[in-house]
Amino acid sequence: RKEVEQDPGPFNVPEGATVAFNCTYSNSASQSFFWYRQDCRKEPKLLMSVYSSGNEDGRFTAQLNRASQYISLLIRDSKLSDSATYLCAVNTNAGNNRKLIWGLGTSLAVNP
Amino acid sequence: DGGITQSPKYLFRKEGQNVTLSCEQNLNHDAMYWYRQDPGQGLRLIYYSQIVNDFQKGDIAEGYSVSREKKESFPLTVTSAQKNPTAFYLCASSFRTTGDYGYTFGSGTRLTVV
Numbered sequence: 662r663k664e665v666e667q668d669p670g671p672f673n674v675p676e677g678a679t680v681a682f683n684c685t686y687s688n689s690a691s692q693s694f695f696w697y698r699q700d701c702r703k704e705p706k707l708l709m710s711v712y713s714s715g716n717e718d719g720r721f722t723a724q725l726n727r728a729s730q731y732i733s734l735l736i737r738d739s740k741l742s743d744s745a746t747y748l749c750a751v752n753t754n755a756g757n758n759r760k761l762i763w764g765l766g767t768s769l770a771v772n773p
Numbered sequence: 774d775g776g777i778t779q780s781p782k783y784l785f786r787k788e789g790q791n792v793t794l795s796c797e798q799n800l801n802h803d804a805m806y807w808y809r810q811d812p813g814q815g816l817r818l819i820y821y822s823q824i825v826n827d828f829q830k831g832d833i834a835e836g837y838s839v840s841r842e843k844k845e846s847f848p849l850t851v852t853s854a855q856k857n858p859t860a861f862y863l864c865a866s867s868f869r870t871t872g873d874y875g876y877t878f879g880s881g882t883r884l885t886v887v
Contacts, residue, residue, distance in 0.1 A: 693874075705816075707875050710875060750876075752873060753872075760806070760818070760821060760870075
């Protein structure tokens with residue numbers, strides 16, 4: 662089983678739709694979780710950190726489910742500009758060599 | 774403004790040449806990382822450094838070398854031993870070595886072998 666897994670998609674949704682992505686992780690001791698957005702041929706940019714209590718930023722909501730070991734990202738009222746690849750990242754919590762492990766990304770296309 | 778700068782944006786390499794990609798950050802971040810991304814693929818870790826004068830191999834270090842002589846700088850050399858170097862190279866940095874605050878990425882260098 663991969664350490665961090667995402668459904669690659671693509672997710673094709675109409676403008677205004679609500680769409681949700683999940684990201685599963687294998688290390689139950691992981692402490693930090695993030696969602697990044699990557700546009701085509703650009704660098705990943707931090708979208709949201711994911712906190713235990715869940716967090717919301719405008720149309721975006723991130724949640725953590727420790728029991729089932731996954732994080733989720735919900736996008737409400739999708740815009741054309743939301744079209745991108747969404748990467749999840751989880752820290753390994755492995756002593757002095759802790760670093761982020763990345764999912765392969767989920768591709769989202771929002772259509773007019 | 775603080776940030777992380779990669780140069781050049783585009784780089785063309787002839788077969789058998791070594792090339793060096795620059796990565797500089799003024800965020801006062803402790804840790805720095807180099808990733809490779811191939812079309813339609815995820816991020817693969819090449820090397821990372823948690824402190825000056827120290828670095829560790831990532832998952833695909835063969836054919837690459839790095840140095841960390843200054844906190845702000847983490848250059849990557851793609852050697853002639855790297856058989857398939859054409860890719861998008863991303864440098865990142867983080868405030869702590871634990872990844873707890875996420876990573877900040879540079880805008881990348883696109884390397885093509887000609």
